[in-house]
Amino acid sequence: MNLEHKTALVTGASSGIGLAIAKALLDKGCYVYGISRRGASIQHQHYTDLRADIGDYTQLEQALQPLLSSATNTDILINNAGLGYFGKIDDMKLEQWHEMFNTNVHGVFYCIKLLAPIMKKNRLGHIINISSIAGLQAVVEGSGYSATKYAVRAISQAIFRELRPFNVKVSTIFPGSVNTAFFDNIDHKLSYEDMIQPEEFVKSVIHMLESDDAYLPFELEVRTMRAK
Numbered sequence: 649m650n651l652e653h654k655t656a657l658v659t660g661a662s663s664g665i666g667l668a669i670a671k672a673l674l675d676k677g678c679y680v681y682g683i684s685r686r687g688a689s690i691q692h693q694h695y696t697d698l699r700a701d702i703g704d705y706t707q708l709e710q711a712l713q714p715l716l717s718s719a720t721n722t723d724i725l726i727n728n729a730g731l732g733y734f735g736k737i738d739d740m741k742l743e744q745w746h747e748m749f750n751t752n753v754h755g756v757f758y759c760i761k762l763l764a765p766i767m768k769k770n771r772l773g774h775i776i777n778i779s780s781i782a783g784l785q786a787v788v789e790g791s792g793y794s795a796t797k798y799a800v801r802a803i804s805q806a807i808f809r810e811l812r813p814f815n816v817k818v819s820t821i822f823p824g825s826v827n828t829a830f831f832d833n834i835d836h837k838l839s840y841e842d843m844i845q846p847e848e849f850v851k852s853v854i855h856m857l858e859s860d861d862a863y864l865p866f867e868l869e870v871r872t873m874r875a876k
Contacts, residue, residue, distance in 0.1 A: 649774060649857055652677035655722050657715060659702055659759060660729030662688045664828030665778065668846035669726055669853055670695065676854065681715060683708075684729070702729055703750030705758050712762055722766050724857060727756045727777045727800075732793035732830065745792050752796035756803060764811060773816040774857055777804045781824050781869065801867075808866065819856050822869040823849055842874040 656673050660666035661682025667690070670682045674692050682688045683698040690697070700711035715722050730752045733744040756777055767773025782790055783797030801820055808818040827843040849870060856865045 649723070649772075649859070649861065651724075651854075651857060653679070654724055655679045655681070655715070655720060656724035656726065657681045657683065657712070657722060657759070657763065658726045658728060659683050659755065661690075661697075662686050664830065665823070665826055665846050665849060666726070666728040668850045669728060672847075672850040672854055673724070678724070683711060701751075702755035702758060703747070705754075708755070708758050709762060716762065716766075721770055721772075722763050723770075723773055725759055725763050725767075725773070725775045726853065727759055727775070729755055730778065730780075730796075732790065734787075734790050734793065736789055737791055740792060748792050748796050749799075752793075753799045753803075756800055760803070760807060764807070764816065767816045768811065768814040771815040773811075775804075775807070775811075775816065775818045776853060776856060777801075777818070777820050779804075779820050779822045781822050781871075784822055784869065804867075808864075815861075817859075817864050819865055820867050821852055821856070822867070824869075824871040842872060844870060844872045 656678045658666050658670045661670045662684035667688055670680050670690060673680050674694055679694045681696045681698055683700055685701055687697050687699050698711045700707045702708050733748060777800050779800040780797040782794045783801050786794035804818050804820040811818055825843040826849050827845050852868055852870050859865050
């Protein structure tokens with residue numbers, strides 16, 4: 649896909665991976681809509697800041713009205729927003745468990761449900777869902793988080809087959825440890841310097857989006873080479 653003048657929605661665009669993806673897409677000439685709870689600090693003539701809890705369907709649908717109007721085509725959806733709580737299963741608070749599923753799973757479903765019809769109608773689109781290596785191998789004391797990321801992979805695999813006849817691509821990326829605030833309150837073996845940097849990770853997203861129309865980079869696992 650030639651990214652110039654394409655319209656993209658990036659969830660979780662206020663920081664970390666989402667912020668880096670939004671900036672990279674702007675550099676490629678996209679019109680970018682970024683959605684998050686607190687808003688992004690991007691100042692660019694082609695950037696539109698949207699605010700909503702993507703785990704709340706009514707709130708999300710209202711926030712996405714600029715993209716749902718007949719005057720706008722949405723070509724790219726990056727489902728990046730996510731959060732995680734970790735600890736022993738018997739210590740996990742119900743509110744934390746529900747929040748993870750609302751954001752990491754329901755939010756992905758809601759965004760696809762709202763925007764896929766536009767892509768199908770236009771017979772053009774690429775949906776990239778950001779999972780995690782925890783969606784390939786469950787992590788100890790991360791049962792809820794891992795479950796949500798496995799779910800993201802399942803959603804991707806199913807809707808790929810559903811949307812392919814409409815020329816809509818669906819890909820999943822499984823990042824390892826990326827240097828973001830996600831790890832601020834989590835024990836981790838890698839130093840922040842040895843983690844994947846957000847600006848490095850976004851290259852994999854751009855690579856997928858710019859793939860030739862005739863083929864699809866379906867799943868990609870991204871790891872750091874700096875681990876000791």
